[in-house]
Amino acid sequence: MTTSPLAARPGAVVAEGATVAAHLGDPLREQRLLAEGAGWVDRSDRDVLTVPGADRLTxxxxLTSQHLERLADGTGTEALVLSPHGHVEHHLVLTELGGTTWADVEPGTGAALLTFLQRMVFMLRVEPALVTDAWALLSLVGPRAPEVLTAASLPAPEAPHAVAALPGGGWVRRMPSLGDGGATALDLLVPRAGLVAVADALTAAGAGAAGLDAYEALRVEARRPRLGLDTDHRTIPNELEWLTTAVHLEKGCYRGQETVARVHNLGRPPRRLVLLHLDGVSEELPVPGTQVRSGARDVGRAGTVVRHHELGVVALALVKQSVGPDAELTVGGSRAVVDPDDVPATVDDTRAAARDRVRAVRSATIGR
Incomplete structure (x- = not known):
């Protein structure tokens, strides 16, 4: 995929191998914009597929983990494609509108998903296609995001996963809030040829521009994982929030269901997703896949690591269930502790101790 035209704007910094801007010169200010105001983020690197046809929903x-037979027009949801052993292979954000089901997925994964879908067509009336070259995703984030859409004469869906058609094609979809502050998140799918025009219209309506790093910081704060960054080849839905957002536990058979049901009934997946606070001593952030260690033991893997404008250096990590709330952890060259909100709330003083450990780690960062 070619670099987004929005990445040519003054101040835009594009990471090596990327096609969208990581930031526009001031990542922390851009985070505050999304958390407190309204900003648009270029997420046109995501792959987009369409599935028209009378049999598309059934x-x-x-094929997926979600109950889709009666997905209503003008709504969206999330779904997973699992391996026969229940490991996550694809994460789909779905939109149903006007007789077509749209799926936006992680950058670079669309072709593999299309290949899988095409193998499963058989004699059904469905025509899956990869349309990334024609369609692009923008996200509008912040408490003032609905006001911006209204000022731009665009629809602003009010309920999570509600979808409204955009003039000239595409749609706007409301997503669950980002960050602990509950910043409104709205995705706009627009013709790729009109990407710059839509961004300009949002700017004229009162939104600022923010890079993908700002969006990612709020996503990490909200503990929303991304396939391939916060997951590995062993990840099952039960280890992540996807068990509640992308899995229907009472639907009929689908590939990998036995694993999901068995682990759910046992109530103890092998790992859990947590937010880690890092001391930030190292200038270079750990990359996804860096081991989380407790002493000499490997107890998990770090996923997305970000510099947050309020929390400091934080990371999503999959850690073993045996990792206790008082575990002394390291990620790369940094000390790390589990966020108090991810400590079981069975003993009050345990969570209080966790808060003390977070303060100590953040003090180490501030004191550098």
Whole structure:
């Protein structure tokens, strides 16, 4: 995929191998913009697929973890494609509108998903296609995001996963809030040829521009994982929030269901997703896949690591269930502790001790 035209704007910094701007010169200010005001983020690197055809919903229902047979027009949801052993292979954000099901997925994964879907068509009336070259995703984030859409004469869906058609094609979809502050998140799918025009219209309506790093910081704060960054080849839905957002536990058979049901009934997946606070001593952030260690033991893997404008250096990590709330952890060259909100709330003083450990780690960062 070619670099987004929005990445040519003054101050835009594009990471090596990326196609969208990581930031526009001031990542922390851009985070505050999304948390407190309204900003648009270029997420046009995501792959987009369409599935038209009369059998699309029953077909997708049979292939994924989500209940899709009666997905209403003008709504969206999330779904997973699992391996036969229940490991996550694809994460889809779905939109149903006007007789077509749209799926936006992680950058670079669309072709593999299309290949899988095409193998499963058989004699059904479905026509899956990869349309990334024609369509692009923008996200509008912040408490003032609905006001911006209204000022731009665009629809602003009010309920999570509600979808409204955009003039000239595409749609706007409301997503669950980002960050602990509950910043409104709205995704706009627009013709790729009109990407710059839509961004300009949002700017004229009162939104600022922010890079992908700002969006990622709020996503990490909200503990929303990304496939391939916060997951590995062993990840099952039960280890992540996807068990509640992308899995229907009472639907019929689908590939990998036995693993999901068995682990759910046992109530103890092998790992859990937590937010880690790092001391930030190292200038270079750990990359996804860096081991989380307790002493000499490998107890998990770090996923996305970000510099947050309020929390300091934080990371999503998959850690073993045996990792206790008082575990002394390291990620790369940094000390790390589990966020108090991810400590079981069974003993009050345990969570209080966790808060003390977080303060100590953040003090080490501030004191550098």
């Amino acid at each position: 077909w997708l229902h049979s």
